[in-house]
Amino acid sequence: MGLESSKWAIIFLVCWLYKNVSCNSVEQKIYVELNNTVPCVRLLNATHQIGCQSSISGDTGVIHVLESEADLEWPLSKGPNPPYMVLLESSLFTRSIMMKMKNESNRVAGVAVVVPNTSPPEFSPHTTCPNENTGVYSDNYGPNLAHCNTTVWNPRGNGLSYEEFDFPVFSLKEDNETEFIKQCYLDHNRAVNGSAPQYPLCAMQLFSHMHAVTNTPTCMRRNDINFSINPEMVCDPLGDYNVWGSIRPYNDTVFGHKENESVVIAAARLDSRAFFWEVSTGAEGSVSGFVTLLAAAQALREVTHAAPPTRNILFAFFQGETFDYIGSSRMVYDMENGKFVIDLDNIHSVLEIGQVAVHSGTNLFLHSDPVSRRNNTVNDEVKNLVNNLQSSTAGLGFLLVEPNVSQPLPPSSLQRFLRAQPIPGIVLADHESAFNNRYYESFYDNAANLNLTYPSDLSPEEQLEFVTDTAKSLTDVATVVARALYKQAGGDESLVNTIKADPKIVTQMLYGFLVSSNNSWFQAVMAPELKNILKPSPPEYYVGVAMSSTPTRLVQYLLANLTGAATNLTQSQCQKPDELPNESRQMYSYLWVQGIVPPNSTERDSFCVRASVRLTKAVSPAFELGEYASKDYSTWTESRWKFIKARIFLVASRDLEMLTLGVGVAVLFTSLLVTYFISTKADVLFSSTREPASAAY
Amino acid sequence: MTASVFFGCTFIAFGPAIALFLFTIARDPLRVIFLIAGAFFWLCSLLLSSLVWFITVQISNKESSSQQKGLLIFGVVLSVLLQETCRFGYYKLLKKANEGLLMLSAEETMPISIRQLAYVSGLGFGFMSGAFSMVNILADSVGPGTIGIHGDSQHYFLSSAFMTMAIVLLHMFWGVVFFDSCEKQHWWSLAVVVISHLLVSCLTFQNPQYVGSLVPTYIIVFLLGLWAFFCSGGSLRNLKLCLTCKDKDFLLANHRPR
Numbered sequence: 001m002g003l004e005s006s007k008w009a010i011i012f013l014v015c016w017l018y019k020n021v022s023c024n025s026v027e028q029k030i031y032v033e034l035n036n037t038v039p040c041v042r043l044l045n046a047t048h049q050i051g052c053q054s055s056i057s058g059d060t061g062v063i064h065v066l067e068s069e070a071d072l073e074w075p076l077s078k079g080p081n082p083p084y085m086v087l088l089e090s091s092l093f094t095r096s097i098m099m100k101m102k103n104e105s106n107r108v109a110g111v112a113v114v115v116p117n118t119s120p121p122e123f124s125p126h127t128t129c130p131n132e133n134t135g136v137y138s139d140n141y142g143p144n145l146a147h148c149n150t151t152v153w154n155p156r157g158n159g160l161s162y163e164e165f166d167f168p169v170f171s172l173k174e175d176n177e178t179e180f181i182k183q184c185y186l187d188h189n190r191a192v193n194g195s196a197p198q199y200p201l202c203a204m205q206l207f208s209h210m211h212a213v214t215n216t217p218t219c220m221r222r223n224d225i226n227f228s229i230n231p232e233m234v235c236d237p238l239g240d241y242n243v244w245g246s247i248r249p250y251n252d253t254v255f256g257h258k259e260n261e262s263v264v265i266a267a268a269r270l271d272s273r274a275f276f277w278e279v280s281t282g283a284e285g286s287v288s289g290f291v292t293l294l295a296a297a298q299a300l301r302e303v304t305h306a307a308p309p310t311r312n313i314l315f316a317f318f319q320g321e322t323f324d325y326i327g328s329s330r331m332v333y334d335m336e337n338g339k340f341v342i343d344l345d346n347i348h349s350v351l352e353i354g355q356v357a358v359h360s361g362t363n364l365f366l367h368s369d370p371v372s373r374r375n376n377t378v379n380d381e382v383k384n385l386v387n388n389l390q391s392s393t394a395g396l397g398f399l400l401v402e403p404n405v406s407q408p409l410p411p412s413s414l415q416r417f418l419r420a421q422p423i424p425g426i427v428l429a430d431h432e433s434a435f436n437n438r439y440y441e442s443f444y445d446n447a448a449n450l451n452l453t454y455p456s457d458l459s460p461e462e463q464l465e466f467v468t469d470t471a472k473s474l475t476d477v478a479t480v481v482a483r484a485l486y487k488q489a490g491g492d493e494s495l496v497n498t499i500k501a502d503p504k505i506v507t508q509m510l511y512g513f514l515v516s517s518n519n520s521w522f523q524a525v526m527a528p529e530l531k532n533i534l535k536p537s538p539p540e541y542y543v544g545v546a547m548s549s550t551p552t553r554l555v556q557y558l559l560a561n562l563t564g565a566a567t568n569l570t571q572s573q574c575q576k577p578d579e580l581p582n583e584s585r586q587m588y589s590y591l592w593v594q595g596i597v598p599p600n601s602t603e604r605d606s607f608c609v610r611a612s613v614r615l616t617k618a619v620s621p622a623f624e625l626g627e628y629a630s631k632d633y634s635t636w637t638e639s640r641w642k643f644i645k646a647r648i649f650l651v652a653s654r655d656l657e658m659l660t661l662g663v664g665v666a667v668l669f670t671s672l673l674v675t676y677f678i679s680t681k682a683d684v685l686f687s688s689t690r691e692p693a694s695a696a697y
Numbered sequence: 698m699t700a701s702v703f704f705g706c707t708f709i710a711f712g713p714a715i716a717l718f719l720f721t722i723a724r725d726p727l728r729v730i731f732l733i734a735g736a737f738f739w740l741c742s743l744l745l746s747s748l749v750w751f752i753t754v755q756i757s758n759k760e761s762s763s764q765q766k767g768l769l770i771f772g773v774v775l776s777v778l779l780q781e782t783c784r785f786g787y788y789k790l791l792k793k794a795n796e797g798l799l800m801l802s803a804e805e806t807m808p809i810s811i812r813q814l815a816y817v818s819g820l821g822f823g824f825m826s827g828a829f830s831m832v833n834i835l836a837d838s839v840g841p842g843t844i845g846i847h848g849d850s851q852h853y854f855l856s857s858a859f860m861t862m863a864i865v866l867l868h869m870f871w872g873v874v875f876f877d878s879c880e881k882q883h884w885w886s887l888a889v890v891v892i893s894h895l896l897v898s899c900l901t902f903q904n905p906q907y908v909g910s911l912v913p914t915y916i917i918v919f920l921l922g923l924w925a926f927f928c929s930g931g932s933l934r935n936l937k938l939c940l941t942c943k944d945k946d947f948l949l950a951n952h953r954p955r
Contacts, residue, residue: 004830004861004901026837029844029853060841184846200845649842652702652851660855661701664708667862668715675716681939682721686812686930 034177034646037112038276040169042210044219044235045324046628046635050161051210054110054168058207061085061109062651063185066092076104080196083109085204087172087181090116090123095158102165110168110206112646114178115443122438125160125275128152130441134324134634136415137408142371145408151433153410154440161275161441168206170646171276171443181648188650199653206646211235212639217628219637235637236545239619240319242327243270243556245297245563247304247313247489249587249612256338262311262348264489266481267328267413268293269321270551271543274443281446282541283514284357284437288450288474290317290555291509293353295478298562299501300486310490311348315563317555318413319618320543322441324634327618328413332420333633334616344417349385349488350425352414353481355437357450358430358473363399365432369414370406372422381424385488389426392483392496396476403432410435428481447514447538464511464519471507478506509558513551514538522554524596525561528606531594543618545638556613560591564611574608588612703839706854710831710861714824717869721816727809728817735787735821735872742783743829746776773898780822781891784872787818788879811876812929819872823865831861849905856907863914867897870918870925877928893917 042051061083064075069092075084086101086108093113101108129148137146144150172178184202191197212219212235219235246263268290272282281287297315304313320326334340358364366386373379390400409415414425430436439445452470454463478501486496512522518534526534530553533539539550567590569577574592577583583590588610595605622633629635678685722728750772758764791814799807834857844853871890878886897917903909 004826004857004864026834026844026853027840029847029849030837030840030842032846200843200851202846203842205841647842648846649840650845650851651841652843657699657701657705660705660709662705663855664705664712664858668708668712671713671716672719675713675720679720684939685926685935687935 031647031649032180034172034181034648036173036175036177037646038171038279039206039208039644040165040171040275041208041277041641042212042639043238043323044212044214044216044637044639046216046622046630048164049212049214050164051639052165052167052169052208053210054206054208056209058205058209059083059085059109059168060203060205060651062201062203063087063181063189063648065182065185066097068092069094069097072097072100076100076107079107081201082107085109085112085206087112087114087185089114091120093123093160095160098160098163098165101167102163105165105167108167110170110204111165112181112204112206113169113171114174115171116174119439119444119446119448122156123442123444124154124156124158124438124440126154126157126273126441127159127162128154128157130154130157130322130411131324131415133631134329134416135409135411136369136418137371141419142369142408145371151407153435155434156438157440161273168208169276170206170208171279184648199656200650202648203651204646204648208641208644210639210641212637215629216635216637219639220628233640235639237619237623238320238323238543238545238634238636238638239326239617239623240271240543240547240549241552241556241615242319242331242618243317243552243559243613243615244331245315245559245611245613247300247563247612248308250341251586252341252614253586255340257343258341258346261342261346263314263342263346264311264348264485265314265316265350265417266293266296266485267316267318267350267352269327269413270317270319270541270555271322271549272445272541273322273441274445274542276443278540278542278544279443280441280540280542281443281514281538282441283445283447283450283452284355285440285445286321286355286541287510287513288356289353291506291513292356292474292478292481293317294509294555294558294562295475295501295506296482296485297559298505299478299482299499301563303486303491303495303499307492307495309486309492311488313485313489314342315559316413317552317559319549319552320620320634321413323543323636324620325413325416326543326620326634326636328416329633330618330621331616332416333621333624336420340616344421344423347417347423349381350414350417350423351385351389351481351485351488352412352425352427353477354410354412354427354429355435356428356430356474356477357437357470358398358477362430363401364477365429366400366402367407367409367412367427367429368402368425369409369418372418372424375422378422378424382426385424385426385484388487389428389480389484392480392487394497396480398476400428400480401432407433428477447510450510450514452510452514460516461520463515464508464521465504467503467507468510471503471510474510475501475503475506505562512554517550517554520596523594524604525557525593526554527557527592528594530557552615556615557591557593560589560609560611560613561593564588564609564613567608567610569608569610571606571608577610583610589614699841700839702843702854703835706831706838706858707835709855709858710827710835711865713862714820714827714865717820718824722820725809728813731791731809731814731817732821732824735818736825737821738783738787738818739780739822739825742776742779743825746772746779749775770899770902773902774895777891777894777898781875781894784818784822784875785879788876791818811880812873815873815876816869816929817872818876819869820865822872823868826868827861827865830864831857850907852907853905856904856911859911860901860914863911863918864897866918867894867914867921870921873925874921874928893921 040052042049042053062081064084065087075086132147188202189197223233269286270290272280272285274280318327335343368382373382393400409427410429412427414427417423439449450470452468454466458466482499483496486499508521512519515538516536517539518536522534533550541551571592574590577590578585591609593609595607597604620634622630622635722732753768757768795807802808838854843851845851875890897914900910900913
């Protein structure tokens with residue numbers, strides 16, 4: 001081992017006397033990598049780009065912990081060492097502060113937001129009027145209702161998610177790393193007595209370079225450039241799969257209009273979003289809705305086998321609704337073009353479950369579209385549906401009320417159906433006009449927002465089984481929905497009161513979707529090859545681009561287990577059921593699920609579930625048609641990137657760096673001069689009269 | 698830190714070495730060959746000492762920090778001794794090669810004297826030693842950050858560069874003195890070389906008190922430089938002649954064919 005390598009190794013050793021001396025490196029002494037960060041990424045649509053961008057070699061800035069809005073003038077104007085990396089507490093993550101930083105973005109290198117464990121009083125980065133251009137209301141249809149003229153649905157929305165920032169914005173958790181960052185700031189960056197802080201200063205570097213620019217038509221055009229062997233894609237369309245299931249199965253190969261077929265559609269949405277990439281919990285926004293619908297589907301299973309109703313009931317779970325109704329617009333498009341098992345004329349009515357975070361005793365509201373109700377047929381059918389719903393609440397602790405004012409439908413998948421043709425429909429929601437959800441489409445819309453609390457001394461398995469109050473309330477809603485759907489589908493009136501949703505199933509679903517997806521029940525209903533998507537944390541509800549989102553898979557398998565039948569097929573038969581006389585892959589889907597672990601063994605009791613549950617592609621029709629600038633369909637894409645990381649370190653002053661360079665150049669010149677001098681005079685310098693016979697030089 | 702620090706430290710650490718190479722070695726291919734061979738011999742000594750280090754670390758108790766420190770001191774001492782042994786081995790090899798070169802060459806006198814070989818081999822040792830010390834550090838100095846977030850001294854890069862410059866010059870001086878004392882069988886001056894090498898290496902245990910390690914090292918550089926100057930045929934008279942530019946008369950008076 002050489003002399004110098006031992007020198008810095010001993011430095012490291014002295015500093016880390018209490019730890020193992022393993023892989024030492026100068027890099028570890030300079031940089032501290034931040035591991036628990038979430039970036040904000042760039043999304044594009046037909047006309048705009050939103051989100052954040054960093055430069056390709058990262059953005060470096062001196063850390064400044066913002067104390068108040070007035071303190072902003074230090075990074076924006078007064079501070080002597082721009083650019084600054086501003087560290088915000090979540091209470092300061094407001095529109096006014098972010099807009100001020102956006103305007104002075106040559107002095108702001110980036111923003112880091114510390115997301116606490118407790119939620120602020122309210123926060124919604126979404127717009128005030130979600131999906132206003134792709135709903136049903138426009139200048140041709142209910143112009144006075146369009147663009148939230150009558151009701152502003154999300155008044156707390158500050159629109160931050162839809163702004164474009166040209167610096168990176170990362171989120172940090174409240175943990176040891178953030179404490180270290182704040183300590184570094186306090187040690188090095190504080191201005192003492194009004195004078196400028198001394199170098200070296202604590203700085204942060206954020207890398208989140210996005211490849212796509214401008215808008216979707218531009219990035220899709222650049223995707224198609226085929227100059228090299230490895231063409232680089234710059235963006236991908238958002239999308240995933242819709243899940244649908246029905247009481248009576250449909251032949252999956254026969255598309256288009258079905259004669260004499262009348263279907264009641266029960267819909268809910270699966271996805272939500274937040275300001276930062278992929279972090280989205282959507283508890284009130286989406287989970288409450290689809291959990292209710294799953295529970296209602298399970299409640300209807302027995303009675304629809306015993307006394308099948310006249311009309312079919314189709315349960316539809318749409319993905320991508322946050323981004324201009326990707327899933328529902330695709331299903332309507334498929335129905336219009338004869339690519340779905342039914343078409344729009346087969347639809348009798350639609351019941352959609354919106355945000356239903358009900359607390360015991362509060363009422364729920366039935367929203368309908370006033371423009372389509374001007375038609376008497378539609379109006380009568382809507383009134384019939386309202387009646388069915390209201391009569392189903394008998395014996396339960398709340399009422400279903402129609403809003404007083406003639407107001408439009410809230411943002412919902414029903415709007416896309418109405419765009420195609422007037423269909424009677426109701427949206428069930430917990431808000432009369434503006435949303436009650438204080439954290440609509442934000443990272444605070446989590447289990448706490450639904451008041452989902454467990455006693456503190458329970459183990460995870462006990463928490464899974466514990467029936468919370470939230471679960472009881474949602475069970476009542478699911479019972480109402482199931483009864484109303486049965487009546488709407490023309491079922492036997494006398495059996496309606498036997499329909500009851502199971503609170504055990506509801507609470508298990510709430511635990512799995514909002515607390516921890518890796519629990520024993522979810523493991524039992526999932527396929528063996530998919531068990532890796534279950535994690536100890538709740539799943540992410542962002543629709544994403546990979547076509548493999550966890551909630552879709554979970555809902556597919558849950559719907560199959562709750563509405564389908566367990567068969568005694570073997571695993572190989574489950575994969576090829578057509579060989580058996582009574583099974584048909586066209587009518588049903590056959591899923592091999594893990595099953596539970598019996599008490600006295602270690603092997604799972606796997607079995608084959610037969611259910612009429614299917615997945616259909618939920619990618620916007622704009623990408624099928626190639627109309628990337630479409631105004632009718634969603635055109636959202638997500639940019640690609642190479643790597644995303646964050647790190648902190650100290651920076652030295654420019655003067656010291658220039659001094660080092662100066663000294664180096666001086667040393668080089670001096671040594672060149674001296675060496676030249678010595679080498680030209682070498683025969684004089686190194687001659688010696690003591691050795692006259694030595695060799696000549 | 699940044700590109701300026703990278704270039705600054707490179708020039709500080711390798712400035713004298715580059716200057717020496719450019720003006721004295723680059724023109725003569727034979728000297729280049731012996732330089733590279735010298736660098737290779739230093740690499741061999743590094744390989745051997747790192748092998749021993751690796752084995753001893755694996756069998757040692759990794760938890761005990763005093764044992765690790767003792768192991769480090771042992772590693773340093775062993776490495777110094779191995780380097781000097783390789784220098785001696787190179788000397789023996791060069792002596793043998795010189796006879797062979799004399800037989801092959803057409804001239805009557807040797808194309809390269811043992812004194813020049815001493816200088817070139819010392820510089821080769823210095824180049825390789827400096828490269829191994831400095832290259833990793835230079836690679837990390839290019840990024841935007843500087844050392845210090847865990848509380849270490851900020852002057853790491855600069856002092857590493859100065860230390861490397863000292864080591865390069867020292868290896869050159871040690872080469873000259875070593876070969877000269879081997880020629881003249883002055884074993885005590887050989888021992889002084891080895892002891893000064895050990896001294897400089899052990900001075901680095903003073904880091905991060907960079908003043909404590911750099912100042913004595915540069916004093917040793919100066920002293921050894923003087924000694925090497927006198928060993929290689931210099932004298933105060935020659936120096937005065939050169940500096941007062943009276944060397945032309947001297948040359949005319951003592952003209953010898955080059």
